[in-house]
Amino acid sequence: xxxxxxxxxxxxxxxxxxxxxxxxxxxxxxxxxxxxxxxxxxxxxxxxxxxxxxxxxxxxxxxxxxxxxxxxxxxxxxxxxxxxxxxxxxxxxxxxxxxxxxxxxxxxxxxxxxxxxxxxxxxxxxxxxxxxxxxxxxxxxxxxxxxxxxxxxxxxxxxxxxxxxxxxxxxxxxxxxxxxxxxxxxxxxxxxxxxxxxxxxxxxxxxxxxxxxxxxxxxxxxxxxxxxxxxxxxxxxxxxxxxxxxxxxxxxxxxxxxxxxxxxxxxxxxxxxxxxxxxxxxxxxxxxxxxxxxxxxxxxxxxxxxxxxxxxxxxxxxxxxxxxxxxxxxxxxxxxxxxxxxxxxxxxxxxxxxxxxxxxxxxxxxxxxxxxxxxxxxxxxxxxxxxxxxxxxxxxxxxxxxxxxxxxxxxxxxxxxxxxxxxxxxxxxxxxxxxxxxxxxxxxxxxxxxxxxxxxxxxxxxxxxxxxxxxxxxxxxxxxxxxxxxxxxxxxxxxxxxxxxxxxxxxxxxxxxxxxxxxxxxxxxxxxxxxxxxxxxxxxxxxxxxxxxxxxxxxxxxxxxxxxxxxxxxxxxxxxxxxxxxxxxxxxxxxxxxxxxxxxxxxxxxxxxxxxxxxxxxxxxxxxxxxxxxxxxxxxxxxxxxxxxxxxxxxxxxxxxxxxxxxxxxxxxxxxxxxxxxxxx
Amino acid sequence: xxxxxxxxxxxxxxxxxxxxxxxxxxxxxxxxxxxxxxxxxxxxxxxxxxxxxxxxxxxxxxxxxxxxxxxxxxxxxxxxxxxxxxxxxxxxxxxxxxxxxxxxxxxxxxxxxxxxxxxxxxxxxxxxxxxxxxxxxxxxxxxxxxxxxxxxxxxxxxxxxxxxxxxxxxxxxxxxxxxxxxxxxxxxxxxxxxxxxxxxxxxxxxxxxxxxxxxxxxxxxxxxxxxxxxxxxxxxxxxxxxxxxxxxxxxxxxxxxxxxxxxxxxxxxxxxxxxxxxxxxxx
Numbered sequence: 036x037x038x039x040x041x042x043x044x045x046x047x048x049x050x051x052x053x054x055x056x057x058x059x060x061x062x063x064x065x066x067x068x069x070x071x072x073x074x075x076x077x078x079x080x081x082x083x084x085x086x087x088x089x090x091x092x093x094x095x096x097x098x099x100x101x102x103x104x105x106x107x108x109x110x111x112x113x114x115x116x117x118x119x120x121x122x123x124x125x126x127x128x129x130x131x132x133x134x135x136x137x138x139x140x141x142x143x144x145x146x147x148x149x150x151x152x153x154x155x156x157x158x159x160x161x162x163x164x165x166x167x168x169x170x171x172x173x174x175x176x177x178x179x180x181x182x183x184x185x186x187x188x189x190x191x192x193x194x195x196x197x198x199x200x201x202x203x204x205x206x207x208x209x210x211x212x213x214x215x216x217x218x219x220x221x222x223x224x225x226x227x228x229x230x231x232x233x234x235x236x237x238x239x240x241x242x243x244x245x246x247x248x249x250x251x252x253x254x255x256x257x258x259x260x261x262x263x264x265x266x267x268x269x270x271x272x273x274x275x276x277x278x279x280x281x282x283x284x285x286x287x288x289x290x291x292x293x294x295x296x297x298x299x300x301x302x303x304x305x306x307x308x309x310x311x312x313x314x315x316x317x318x319x320x321x322x323x324x325x326x327x328x329x330x331x332x333x334x335x336x337x338x339x340x341x342x343x344x345x346x347x348x349x350x351x352x353x354x355x356x357x358x359x360x361x362x363x364x365x366x367x368x369x370x371x372x373x374x375x376x377x378x379x380x381x382x383x384x385x386x387x388x389x390x391x392x393x394x395x396x397x398x399x400x401x402x403x404x405x406x407x408x409x410x411x412x413x414x415x416x417x418x419x420x421x422x423x424x425x426x427x428x429x430x431x432x433x434x435x436x437x438x439x440x441x442x443x444x445x446x447x448x449x450x451x452x453x454x455x456x457x458x459x460x461x462x463x464x465x466x467x468x469x470x471x472x473x474x475x476x477x478x479x480x481x482x483x484x485x486x487x488x489x490x491x492x493x494x495x496x497x498x499x500x501x502x503x504x505x506x507x508x509x510x511x512x513x514x515x516x517x518x519x520x521x522x523x524x525x526x527x528x529x530x531x532x533x534x535x536x537x538x539x540x541x542x543x544x545x546x547x548x549x550x551x552x553x554x555x556x557x558x559x560x561x562x563x564x565x566x567x568x569x570x571x572x573x574x575x576x577x578x579x580x581x582x583x584x585x586x587x588x589x590x591x592x593x594x595x596x597x598x599x600x601x602x603x604x605x606x607x608x609x610x611x612x613x614x615x616x617x618x619x620x621x622x623x624x625x626x627x628x629x630x631x632x633x634x635x636x637x638x639x640x641x642x643x644x645x646x647x648x649x650x651x652x653x654x655x656x657x658x659x660x661x662x663x664x665x666x667x668x669x670x671x672x673x674x675x676x677x678x679x680x681x682x683x684x685x686x687x688x689x690x691x692x693x694x695x696x697x698x699x700x701x702x703x704x705x706x707x708x709x710x711x712x713x714x715x716x
Numbered sequence: 717x718x719x720x721x722x723x724x725x726x727x728x729x730x731x732x733x734x735x736x737x738x739x740x741x742x743x744x745x746x747x748x749x750x751x752x753x754x755x756x757x758x759x760x761x762x763x764x765x766x767x768x769x770x771x772x773x774x775x776x777x778x779x780x781x782x783x784x785x786x787x788x789x790x791x792x793x794x795x796x797x798x799x800x801x802x803x804x805x806x807x808x809x810x811x812x813x814x815x816x817x818x819x820x821x822x823x824x825x826x827x828x829x830x831x832x833x834x835x836x837x838x839x840x841x842x843x844x845x846x847x848x849x850x851x852x853x854x855x856x857x858x859x860x861x862x863x864x865x866x867x868x869x870x871x872x873x874x875x876x877x878x879x880x881x882x883x884x885x886x887x888x889x890x891x892x893x894x895x896x897x898x899x900x901x902x903x904x905x906x907x908x909x910x911x912x913x914x915x916x917x918x919x920x921x922x923x924x925x926x927x928x929x930x931x932x933x934x935x936x937x938x939x940x941x942x943x944x945x946x947x948x949x950x951x952x953x954x955x956x957x958x959x960x961x962x963x964x965x966x967x968x969x970x971x972x973x974x975x976x977x978x979x980x981x982x983x984x985x986x987x988x989x990x991x992x993x994x995x996x997x998x999x
Contacts, residue, residue: 103886221848240871275974298918382802383914510880569759570759572891572894573756573875573894575759576756576757576759577756577759577774578764579759579760579765580755580756580759580764580774581765581768581769582768582773582774582775584774584775585774620878621879621881622879623882623883624883625877626878626882626884626885626886627878627879627882627887628884628885629886629887629888630878630886630887630888630890631887631888631891632889634888638894642888642891644888644891644892645888645891645892645895648892648895648896649895649899652895652896652899652903653899654901655900655903656898656899656903657900658907659907660903660905660906660911661909662908663907663911664910664911666853666911667911667914667915668908669835669838669921670834670919671914672835672838673838673844674919675920675921676918677920677921678920678921678923681921
């Protein structure tokens with residue numbers, strides 16, 4: 036027995052190998068070569084959000100990068116100790132693990148903030164630095180080396196990019212101007228890598244708008260930024276500071292950029308670029324026409340009265356090039372309002388109007404369709420077409436019956452403008468002049484107009500309560516706690532929202548008779564049976580006659596705060612029902628509340644008393660009419676017979692009387708006679 | 717009498733002045749109740765909405781209904797008082813004599829015989845019965861009113877004062893009262909406007925109309941033919957002369973006819989409407 040339990044030498048050797056393999060294998064599996072076994076293949080791809088992306092990591096490029104000495108798992112830390120092949124996709128690499136200060140700066144910067152907002156255009160670390168092929172800043176091959184910086188930044192910040200069009204960037208032709216500036220020339224033409232590039236002034240990671248006091252290009256910091264290179268420049272500028280400017284604006288020390296415009300830094304006292312007067316040289320001519328016949332006249336007075344009075348022509352008609360004889364020859368694009376009105380333009384692009392415009396639909400309204408062009412006014416200015424009382428007219432231009440939007444519309448809403456005008460909102464706006472009343476844009480939004488079938492639409496079923504709640508907030512709160520709201524209503528049927536009862540464009544005052552009577556039909560659309568039984572009761576019958584003074588659905592159940600009657604909050608719960616009856620029947624007791632306001636005599640199980648009373652009464656009626664009717668019908672022939680006999684008797688009597696007359700006349704005697712027997716008075 | 721042109725013929729007086737006044741007022745009250753009530757019962761017809769508007773809206777119709785009901789109760793009480801007075805004057809204060817006398821309104825053996833006799837006469841199996849002062853169908857109409865006042869009146873009060881009645885009755889009894897009130901009213905209206913109209917006013921031999929209940933008097937010959945038993949009893953007792961009065965002037969007759977025809981027309985229209993509502997528009 037003992038001999039058998041002692042391990043042999045062969046066994047011990049096997050154990051040692053197995054343990055060694057077990058101990059080493061995790062480490063072995065994490066080697067870069069293990070990763071590259073898959074990721075080294077050029078054709079290694081995966082599906083991400085419907086797109087095929089390459090997962091190839093060039094071994095050479097990685098080896099040459101500044102991170103070449105690191106392990107894959109140094110950055111892809113989540114893979115440490117994991118079996119390979121690993122789950123995908125991996126969490127984003129966190130550069131902050133090593134580059135904490137830079138990451139922090141980036142997070143606080145313009146770019147970082149945009150990223151947190153979810154702006155898809157915001158640059159990540161990799162956008163500028165690359166991924167596996169990151170090189171040192173001093174490496175000329177790095178995209179952030181001085182010579183490459185303008186191109187890296189220019190990927191987004193040159194004319195024509197989405198960023199330039201859709202984000203609030205207040206400079207134009209940045210890259211072009213820079214390359215012609217003294218800094219750009221030094222860097223790009225003369226190869227002076229110490230010449231200021233984008234990052235020199237804006238910093239690499241801490242980029243902030245000039246309006247931010249912490250920004251390197253904020254007015255207060257400009258001097259410090261420029262003097263990084265231009266040390267002791269004050270000494271040179273003593274003359275200027277001492278001179279005219281100093282005297283004219285004693286309280287403001289001129290900043291570098293007051294004279295040396297950013298991006299165009301070449302020599303002092305640059306002109307402001309294109310002045311409006313330059314444009315008006317031609318465009319003030321009333322007869323000016325484009326080649327295609329469009330009037331090119333610009334009414335400067337109109338522009339001066341507009342919301343954009345302080346905005347120069349070239350700010351909207353961007354792309355001018357002052358170095359050309361006709362600077363406007365360089366304009367390649369239509370006015371893009373989104374350059375300043377970024378958020379609005381983004382919303383518009385998502386809207387039905389915007390989508391149609393992008394599709395190139397001729398009917399789609401662009402900004403100017405509603406806002407005008409040079410004379411555009413704010414929506415609070417009463418003469419603006421977007422002023423509240425003018426909005427219905429504005430939308431009517433296309434949405435009135437027969438107009439271009441109305442003719443292509445297939446839905447159930449018709450006579451929209453006319454209905455709106457007669458609605459409570461329309462009357463409030465147009466008759467009572469209440470500018471806070473809901474207008475078209477009040478419900479449909481101004482720029483985000485979408486058909487109600489779109490889940491993002493303000494008038495989509497799911498969003499209607501919130502849309503109405505923007506004004507009727509208290510009611511929205513009540514409604515959202517009610518059984519009709521999705522949070523409480525447990526039904527597979529569609530729950531009602533505001534417009535199911537109140538309608539959309541024909542909305543009426545809820546205290547007007549028409550609405551009060553209609554609402555019972557509205558409730559009946561879903562609560563068919565119960566509405567029918569209501570009409571069998573006194574309340575229902577009076578309502579049906581067209582009078583509103585008896586209890587209707589909402590008088591007992593509530594309007595927006597409807598709850599199950601088992602819910603203590605219900606107006607009809609045991610706690611509240613008596614008080615609800617007392618609203619109309621002062622002195623009503625709990626027994627009184629036992630009245631069946633939806634009684635029907637057709638349900639013997641639920642209401643046996645009513646059922647049997649009804650059939651008892653019906654039997655009584657039928658029996659009485661049967662006996663009475665049969666009696667009468669049987670009688671009828673005899674009654675006619677009696678009538679005939681009476682007539683014959685009458686005639687016989689008359690004949691007799693006539694004979695007597697004749698006899699008496701013959702005898703010459705005086706006329707005597709009894710009063711006529713028949714006088715059926 | 718002889719030679720006097722102005723003398724009007726003598727007629728038998730069947731109803732007293734009070735009887736006639738009560739019947740006339742009963743007509744007004746009944747039609748008002750029926751019109752206002754039916755407009756509610758058949759509220760699902762356009763007719764009802766029209767009628768309700770004509771009467772000044774449901775509130776006004778409700779007021780008319782209650783006012784007419786009060787009048788009806790008043791008539792009922794007045795009639796009871798009249799019967800009681802008659803008991804004292806004509807029957808020596810004896811209830812028994814009132815009930816068992818020949819002029820009693822209660823059903824008795826004679827009514828059963830006359831009912832069977834009538835049926836025989838209808839089918840040609842016998843002569844016309846020798847009817848007395850009150851025939852069985854007249855007694856039926858009379859007690860139908862008693863029954864109606866009791867049933868419709870009591871349920872009507874419950875519907876009028878639900879808060880009071882539910883102090884000691886369960887609430888669902890109001891629903892029962894509604895059915896009873898409404899269906900009994902339908903019975904009353906239907907019966908009065910068809911069977912009663914035929915039996916007492918529109919019978920072919922009386923066509924165009926028997927107005928005795930309005931004038932209170934009828935020609936002696938007609939009386940003799942209609943109620944032979946009563947006629948013979950009066951003649952035998954020598955009391956016919958006491959009960960003869962002068963006929964009304966034609967202008968009075970014309971006025972009475974106009975009133976009666978109006979009531980008849982309204983009743984007939986209501987019957988047509990009810991039939992229409994129940995057959996074609998019922999839901």
